[in-house]
Amino acid sequence: MSISPQQATEAMLDIERAQRRAFVLRGYELGAPHFLLWGAIWFVGYGFTEAFPAQALPCWIALTAGGTLGGYLLGRAAADRGIVADDGRRYLAVVGSTVAFMLLTYAILQPRHDAQFAAFPALLVSFLYVLAGIWKGARWAVVGMVVAGLTMAGYELLQQHFNLWMALVGGGALVCTGLWFRRV
Amino acid sequence: MSPDPDEIIHQQLRLKIMATLNALPPRDAIEFPRLKATIEATDGNLGAHLSTLEQAGYVSLEKDFEGKKPRTRVSITRAGRRAFAQHVEYLRAIIDGNGAADR
Numbered sequence: 311m312s313i314s315p316q317q318a319t320e321a322m323l324d325i326e327r328a329q330r331r332a333f334v335l336r337g338y339e340l341g342a343p344h345f346l347l348w349g350a351i352w353f354v355g356y357g358f359t360e361a362f363p364a365q366a367l368p369c370w371i372a373l374t375a376g377g378t379l380g381g382y383l384l385g386r387a388a389a390d391r392g393i394v395a396d397d398g399r400r401y402l403a404v405v406g407s408t409v410a411f412m413l414l415t416y417a418i419l420q421p422r423h424d425a426q427f428a429a430f431p432a433l434l435v436s437f438l439y440v441l442a443g444i445w446k447g448a449r450w451a452v453v454g455m456v457v458a459g460l461t462m463a464g465y466e467l468l469q470q471h472f473n474l475w476m477a478l479v480g481g482g483a484l485v486c487t488g489l490w491f492r493r494v
Numbered sequence: 495m496s497p498d499p500d501e502i503i504h505q506q507l508r509l510k511i512m513a514t515l516n517a518l519p520p521r522d523a524i525e526f527p528r529l530k531a532t533i534e535a536t537d538g539n540l541g542a543h544l545s546t547l548e549q550a551g552y553v554s555l556e557k558d559f560e561g562k563k564p565r566t567r568v569s570i571t572r573a574g575r576r577a578f579a580q581h582v583e584y585l586r587a588i589i590d591g592n593g594a595a596d597r
Contacts, residue, residue, distance in 0.1 A: 311499050315589055318589050321504065321584070325510075325513040326513075328509075328532070332517040335531065
């Protein structure tokens, strides 16, 4: 068998591409249930906020805690199946950092309108998805840009019913993303 | 002294199959349609190459049912991981100029 240095280089590039593609598709597969979970949380949370704005804070605290626990358990389940090495603690760290950053930003910038409070987490999460997309695959970036675009559209055009918009369109976009990520 | 090339693995599509399977964590398997999409192969082509790799003892095919739907899960064997690692080492040696191009 004869293999030239050029053929060997091409073979190594094929290996790298295949491994990269496997990594990207695996990321979509693992991300899908998290999108379905958080899509449902957005639907309930923003929907509740639209209907009962005065009780929005305890509702969001409970939903965020529940979503974080659910995401952690999804991570643990993947670890138990041997799919990922991480046992879910990294997930807790990401959610904890994101919530802390959000609260600190509120403390400094002090938003004045309800819609500002509601729009910021969605934009922050969109930004994180775009960052993830730079490393983990284009679909993440697409989701980030779509959710950011929908958030801004609702904020600019439908501020009176922004929470309803985010429940239906934002939550719906995350659920659709979950279904999209499940497809190969 | 570089290791020997593996003629079974070196074929382009089989190399991609092995690279993809080798990237899986231990104990994990990948379903046939997902593997097909990952390496961008056709059903027939992938099936034929998987048979070759299975006969060599490099991959393991597990067939079962998910509900009423037949399912094939593919995983790399320990011998497959070892052979892939040796082949990669061989390719690196060629690129570094330490390997024999003709055997």
